[in-house]
Amino acid sequence: MNQILEFRQTFPEEGLLSNLFHDDHEAARLSVLESYEILDSAPEKSYDDVARLAAYVCATPIALVSFFGGARQWVKARFHTALFAEKPLDLPCQGFLEALSTEQGQVLQVPDIALDNRFTGHHLLQGSLKLRFYASAPLYSPAGELIGSLSVFDKRSRALATEQVVALLxxxxxxxxxxxxxxxxxxxxxxxxxxxxxxxTDALTGIPNRRAYDQKLTEEFSRAKRTGAPLSLLLIDIDNFKQYNDTFGHPAGDGALQSVARVLMSSLRPYDFLARYGGEEFVIILPSTDLSDALVVAERVRGLVAGSEFPHRKFTISVGVSRLDIEAGPRALIQAADNGLYRAKAAGRNKVVMGKLNDNSPAGSATP
Structure with missing residues (x-):
């Protein structure tokens, strides 16, 4: 049999029945129910079908699939004939749970609720309901927790036939x-x-990777196109990183990348998006940010890295900045930023430069 469908019902020992309402038992029951994510879940046809079948095979006008959660018996699925439409069938937990637990996995049958003091005064006996017969098959988790029941009700006093009991189980x-x-x-x-x-996620730095960046850029481009909000981007390269790797070794280089990523992350606004673009390059997407504000953010990021302490020596970064042209599309955004980064490095590094599409000639920068 498929292992997913296999489970073995186990039941509490007799001595434990009186403790079913103690905090530890209630906590265990709720923990099991939470693992199923069943309480307060939306209606599902599979459970509705079981309730309908139970009412059919037991020839009763009402069938319920319910779970014992806290002080309530929450109904997951309900079948009823037209006679009981719009009538409340909220059930308390303790009386039903206590009665059901005494059956040790068998079907509980109460031929006449009116004659059973466990249900005295219950609304099932009152008003227009006046239910008499109650039968219930327990739902035990594989760990032996009584978590719910499949119940049927009738307006007349009666008992189930043997084959109906078997069907209910x-x-x-x-x-x-x-x-x-x-x-x-x-x-x-x-x-x-x-x-x-x-x-x-980038395995080394723990920040989003190139794949995540591609997804985020597509989302932000669509949003900018739809709303008309500006969108800017920073492309960042760690200056002279190859020299650092050659001097101190690749493990030190990995540590440096992690440290720079932490500094960059600390500089972000809540709505900015940082990713590792590749190698020693990082990219920051700046939603709802015009070019002038993007240059301010880039300068702040550059200054923060330059002023931070790192193992072995300090680092600086070069930054290319671009603003989205909707007509040119998102690829042009990264191309323009890459051109700005090229110009920043050619101009001496540790600089912020605004990039232009199809322009990779060395030029001035926004920082000294």
């Missing part, structure tokens, strides 16, 4: 299989999200 197992599949899918989703995050 079978449907209860189907619910647990649905829950186990749900937990497996949650685990896969979390793992995929983590893997996706790893695919967008």
């Amino acid at each position: 079978t449907l209860a197992r189907q619910i647990m299989e649905l829950l186990e599949m749900r937990r497996t899918l949650i685990g896969l989703s979390d793992a995929n999200a983590k893997l996706g995050q790893q695919n967008l």
Whole structure:
């Protein structure tokens, strides 16, 4: 059998039944329910179908799939005939949980609720409901926690036939299989999200990588095109980094890249986006930022790096700055910034230069 669908029902020892409402048992039950992410979840056809089948095989007008969460019995799925439409079927937790736990995994049958003091005064007996018969199959997690039930109700006093009892237990197992599949899918989703995050993160520096930059630039370009807001970009290169690597070794170079990334990250505004572009190059996307403001940010970043302490020696950076031309597109944005970076390095490094498309000639800079 597919392992995803396999589970073995275990039940609390008899001596533990009186402790079902103690904090540790309640915490364990809630922990299991949280792992399924089932409480207060949206309606799902698979659970609705189980409730409908339970009502059909047991020939009852009401069937519920419910879970014991805190002081409430939360109903995940409900089937009822037209007679019970719009009528509340909120159920307390303790009376039902206590009654169900005494059955040790079997179906609980209460032929006449009115004659059972565990349900005295309950609204099921009152008003237009006046329900009499109640039967419930427990839902036990693989760890043995009683987390819910599959229940059926009727307006007349009665009992289930043997084959109906078997069918109700079978449907209860189907619910647990649905829950186990749900937990497996949650685990896969979390793992995929983590893997996706790893695919967008530079392993050395811990900041977004080139792939993440490409995605972010596409998003910001679309936003700028839609709203008309400005978009600027900084392309940053660590000056004389190859010389540093050759002198102090690649492990020291890796440490330097990590340190520079931390300094750059500390300089960002909340809405700026920093990524490692490649090698010793970094890129910063500046949403809703015009060219004049981008030059101010670039100068602040340059000064912060130049004034920071690093292992072995200080570092400086050269920065190319560009502003988006919607007609030219996002590729032109990085090309213009690259041209500015080329000019900054050609002019002596440790400078900020505004880049222009199709212009890579050495020229003046925005900083001395």
